[in-house]
Amino acid sequence: MKGAKAEEASMGMLETGFTTTDCLQEVEIGKKLQGKCLRIVSPESPAKLYGCYAVIMVLTVAVITLSVTLSVKPSIESPGSYYATCPRNWIGFGSKCFYFSEDMRNWTFSQTSCMAQEAHLALFESLEELNFLKRYKGNSDHWIGLHRESPEHPWRWTDNTEYNNLVLTRGGGEYAYLNESGIRSARDYTHKKWICSKSNRYTLQCPEILNPG
Template sequence: MNAEELPKGSMCILRTDPTSTDLLPEGQMDETLQKRCCKTVSPESTARLHCCYVVILLLTTASAFTVGFLLKPIAKRCEPCSATCPRDWIGFGSNCFYFSEDMRNWTSSQASCVALVAQLARFDSLEELNFLKRYQGPSDHWIGLHRESVEHPWMWTDNTEYNNLLPIQARGERAFLSDRGISSSRHYTYRKCTLKCPGISTFKSTGENVSKHP
């Protein structure tokens, strides 16, 4: 058999042993040719394959690191704020609350709050309302809702209108928190009160015997 008669696919044999397969049966010769060709090609192919794996691994790691780095500041911004409150005040979200044991009417309670750079407590969500109810105990506490008459809307102490998150019972002009929800009475009735203020600068509190914040 001449070299010129071999198919091009078998030329790899000529580089190793041009005569060793001449006497083999056709099937065995094809198998031998395949093994020898693979021996010639496989080391380079394996190296390339390993190289591809390494590149893919590096790109995946770099992508994961980049995504994590970009998302990290967002996660920090989404963390809930935690109020720094003076002693005896209770923090909830970014606000501080004080539950006073002093008995005062609504007007006097609000004046005491203002002296402490605070206001009678207000709530803007059911979560905040449930927090107030949980800590008020069995006593009624004045909150910062008031109105001129039954014909007027309920207003907070900062003159923003109440959103009717929870109905207010009775026909009084000043609201208070009870174990049954929110009710109302005349402003001259004596009750305990609750103060609130945001962060460390203002507070929702009630009563006069309150530790002033620094």
């Protein structure tokens, strides 16, 4: 009986030993699988991390670029379209402002009145300006800035530059005015309305949004 029990105990120990070995083998297999998993996952994890870094860098650069773009103010010197902003009761045309009087005085008083407004009796530099003055003045005669010492002398503007005779001045007077037909001349004592002109110092620049240039 004792021999049989010992044999059974030995067999039990053998079975227990076999089972333990199997467990050890399974542990080893698990370690190997874990190593394989680590080897598989490890190369991917840095790649994903680097990808995140790259995305963050791209977003950072985009934010900085946008901030710089928004912080830059348009320069006053940048090209654009110019629009006249003349004082009250003055009319803008091109780069000038014009004032058409309602009173009637002689040429000398008219020039003095224009000078008091930091202007002078009107001068024109092109047919477009002349046509504008003729059209806007209506039917009344208006003094302009042409004058001469005598019929033998050339016509000059109030800034003392010589008139280029773009349009001929008719009549025998020393002071020019505009009427319905063109430019005429008369004596200083004649009373007429007048036109003042001055360079537009209030010109504003508006950017051409639709034309990036």
